[in-house]
Amino acid sequence: MRIDVVSIFPEYLEGLRLSLIGKAIDQGLLELGVHDLRAFTVDRHRTVDDTPYGGGAGMVMKAEPWALALERILDAAAAPGSLAPRDRLGEADEAAPADEAAAADAETADAVTAAGKPVLIVPSPAGPVFDQRTAEELAHADHLVFACGRYEGIDQRVLDWAQERFECRPMSIGDYVLNGGEVASMVMIEAVTRLIPGVIGNPESLAEESHEDGLLEYPIYTKPASWRGHEVPEVLLSGNHQAIARWRRDRRLERTAEVRPDLLARLDDLDRGDREALD
Numbered sequence: 001m002r003i004d005v006v007s008i009f010p011e012y013l014e015g016l017r018l019s020l021i022g023k024a025i026d027q028g029l030l031e032l033g034v035h036d037l038r039a040f041t042v043d044r045h046r047t048v049d050d051t052p053y054g055g056g057a058g059m060v061m062k063a064e065p066w067a068l069a070l071e072r073i074l075d076a077a078a079a080p081g082s083l084a085p086r087d088r089l090g091e092a093d094e095a096a097p098a099d100e101a102a103a104a105d106a107e108t109a110d111a112v113t114a115a116g117k118p119v120l121i122v123p124s125p126a127g128p129v130f131d132q133r134t135a136e137e138l139a140h141a142d143h144l145v146f147a148c149g150r151y152e153g154i155d156q157r158v159l160d161w162a163q164e165r166f167e168c169r170p171m172s173i174g175d176y177v178l179n180g181g182e183v184a185s186m187v188m189i190e191a192v193t194r195l196i197p198g199v200i201g202n203p204e205s206l207a208e209e210s211h212e213d214g215l216l217e218y219p220i221y222t223k224p225a226s227w228r229g230h231e232v233p234e235v236l237l238s239g240n241h242q243a244i245a246r247w248r249r250d251r252r253l254e255r256t257a258e259v260r261p262d263l264l265a266r267l268d269d270l271d272r273g274d275r276e277a278l279d
């Protein structure tokens, strides 16, 4: 998978470098390009915003820099050998194509062209809410592009223009307001990339995670068995794997019923034991 992120604060994305994602880049499981939108401005003041038509507070991100940045990403991904796997975040690749062509990855272009249009994700409070199902869906994409808006947002015509070139996906990460799309992009990038085979060392750790199957995860414990008067539940020390599995399932059901009854309502595969745990 290749991921490109466009932002006026490319250094914001450095956090991705500190995680398993950085390791995945080193292993060649993932390519990550971070692009400074100001590198695609067309005036000497490197202007990225202007006042809104129709009046109102705040500023709107201008369309042209976005179109130039997105075209650059498309052209690079479609032309063999023009976008290198960028593993040094914060180095906005406004450099001329020539010095990136040298560090080519022809497979990237094939993957993008073979798989059709890249997915353009535009973090926005006005989008559908991103969830684990969305993460699982996007984990199968070959190329994700994140457009990190700031100010009051991006000129709508960018989305309209991008429709032909991308699968455009406005996306919210929850019902609250942020100052820009960078943090939302990092949340989604982490949730998606951890599902790529090989990124998480032990794939079994993905099973029974919260939201993986509609239930929240069970409480977990480690040594010592007795800590400041708090004991590990006896069943977990019993070695009885069937009893442990039942206990863990019961705790997941109870926790989900207590914290997220809305999730429980969606489940249609509860067995008799499950219902007894909930009574």
Ligand SMILES: Oc1ccccc1-c1ccno1
Binding pocket: 123, 124, 125, 149, 150, 171, 172, 173, 174, 175, 176, 177, 178, 179, 180, 181, 182, 184
């Ligand atoms: O509030 C925002 C501002 C800009 C970009 C994204 C967001 C947002 C809020 C919730 N999910 O995304």
